[in-house]
Amino acid sequence: MKKILGIALILLAFMACKNDKQLNPEIEAISVAISIDRFDRQFANTTPAKLPDLKSKYPYLFSKQYSDEFWEAKLSDTLQKELEREVDIAFKDSDQIEEDLKVLYKHIQYYFPETSVPKVITIITEVREKVVLTDTLLLIGLDNYLGKDHYFYQDIQRYKAKNFRKEQIDVDVASAFAKAKVTRPQTNTFLAQMIYEGKQLYLMEKLLSQKPIHEVFSYTPEEYRFAQENEVNIWEYFVSNKNVYSTDRKLLSRFIDPAPFSKFQLSFDNDTPGRIGRYIGYKIVASYMNENDIALKTMLLQDAETIFNNAKYKP
Numbered sequence: 145m146k147k148i149l150g151i152a153l154i155l156l157a158f159m160a161c162k163n164d165k166q167l168n169p170e171i172e173a174i175s176v177a178i179s180i181d182r183f184d185r186q187f188a189n190t191t192p193a194k195l196p197d198l199k200s201k202y203p204y205l206f207s208k209q210y211s212d213e214f215w216e217a218k219l220s221d222t223l224q225k226e227l228e229r230e231v232d233i234a235f236k237d238s239d240q241i242e243e244d245l246k247v248l249y250k251h252i253q254y255y256f257p258e259t260s261v262p263k264v265i266t267i268i269t270e271v272r273e274k275v276v277l278t279d280t281l282l283l284i285g286l287d288n289y290l291g292k293d294h295y296f297y298q299d300i301q302r303y304k305a306k307n308f309r310k311e312q313i314d315v316d317v318a319s320a321f322a323k324a325k326v327t328r329p330q331t332n333t334f335l336a337q338m339i340y341e342g343k344q345l346y347l348m349e350k351l352l353s354q355k356p357i358h359e360v361f362s363y364t365p366e367e368y369r370f371a372q373e374n375e376v377n378i379w380e381y382f383v384s385n386k387n388v389y390s391t392d393r394k395l396l397s398r399f400i401d402p403a404p405f406s407k408f409q410l411s412f413d414n415d416t417p418g419r420i421g422r423y424i425g426y427k428i429v430a431s432y433m434n435e436n437d438i439a440l441k442t443m444l445l446q447d448a449e450t451i452f453n454n455a456k457y458k459p
Contacts, residue, residue, distance in 0.1 A: 165354055167247070174250045180238040181265045184286055188228040192216045204281070205267065227268050230296065231286045234310075238266065241284070244314040251351040252321060255440055271296060275313075277320040289313055303404035303418055307362045315352065315359055322347045326444055334395045334421070335388045336448040341400060342425025343444055346433065349426075350440060361426075367417035375427060375459040378420055381408060395421070424459075431455040 183202060190198050195215060199206045206215060218224050235241075249261050262282040269285035276283040289310050290296060297305040322344040329336035348360050358368035371378075382388055387395055398407035399421030405413050406420040432455035433443060443451070 167250075167354060168254075171250050171254045171353075174253050176246050176249045176253065176261055178242045178246045178249065178261065178264060180242055180245075181263065182238065183265045184228065184231055184268050187219075187268070188225075188232070190219065192219060195219070202265075205265075205283075223270070224268070227270065227287050227296075230290055230294070231268060234290045235266075235286055240310065241266075241313055245282075245317065247354055248314045248318055248351055251353065255350065256325075271300075271308075275316045275320050277317060277324070282317065284313060284317075301404065304402070306364065311359055312362065315348070315355065315362060318348045318351045318360075319344065321351070329448055331448065332391050332393075333389050333448070334382070334392070334399075335452060337396060337400055338421045338425030339428055339448040339451055340425070341419075341422040342427070342429040345422060345426040346429045347440070347444065361423065363417055370415070370417055371420060371423040374416075375424070378424060379459045382424070427459065428452060428455050428457045431457040 183205060186198060195212070199215070245264060249259075252259050253261075260279065262278065262280050264282045264284065266284050266286050268287045271285075271287050273283075273285050274288040275285070287296070288308055289312065290308065291310075292306045292308055294308070297308055300308075325347060326340060326343045329340050345361065349357065352360050356365075358365050361368055361371075363371070397403070400419060403418035405418055406416040407413055408416065429443070429451060432438070432451045433440075435456050436454055438446075
């Protein structure tokens with residue numbers, strides 16, 4: 145009986161979590177058509193004779209600084225063929241990418257109805273560029289999402305390679321969109337930089353409402369849990385060390401810029417997740433939005449001082 149009761153409680157907890165992630169009916173009702181153009185496969189299957197046709201169809205994917213001979217040689221290049229093979233294995237179809245992007249753009253059009261859905265094209269970038277987003281075009285470098293332990297990434301630092309996963313495609317697209325919507329701060333205080341990053345993360349969370357929150361931060365579950373459990377200590381450290389209003393640029397490399405861990409210059413640094421200042425910025429913005437009746441777009445335009453002074457942030 146106890147065993148049955150335990151299973152029932154687990155099921156109830158699971159259902160509760162599932163309900164928390166239900167899509168807003170107004171967002172779900174938005175019609176979005178996403179169709180992925182697999183340029184990566186078209187290039188892999190073309191021949192030197194057919195290359196001019198492909199260049200004519202996708203002129204923006206063939207840089208004019210490279211000659212026809214360069215592109216012809218690339219068709220049979222060993223590394224290129226290996227990348228094409230591995231991408232084809234990992235992405236036999238693009239159904240999941242389409243579904244994830246469809247949900248993302250439903251959210252984008254809910255909050256930013258003036259935004260159009262871009263043409264989506266998958267490419268191979270030799271593990272250089274993950275996504276490129278413009279008003280009309282979204283390029284996705286599939287060779288950047290083969291899985292964190294793929295042998296292509298063996299020489300890439302682990303804190304970067306851990307997010308070379310399919311689950312991060314829509315996160316990277318949302319991040320590119322958020323960067324375009326959040327202007328850089330006019331002041332260069334550490335607080336302004338944290339809130340600048342926090343605005344992006346808050347917007348991303350809204351756009352990725354179906355995504356686990358740790359994925360939005362590009363954290364592992366353990367890294368996100370560390371940030372949650374140590375929020376008070378982190379904020380007290382920033383306050384006691386007079387970091388909040390400091391203009392010391394080194395604080396960015398210690399707590400904001402991509403890194404394997406945050407640099408408190410204490411013995412436990414290696415146990416911390418990188419970019420912890422972004423988490424604090426997000427919590428300040430979230431507190432501000434909870435305390436004030438402010439539209440999302442309005443918040444994105446407000447300065448850091450206004451947000452912080454009205455956030456009532458108390459970790």
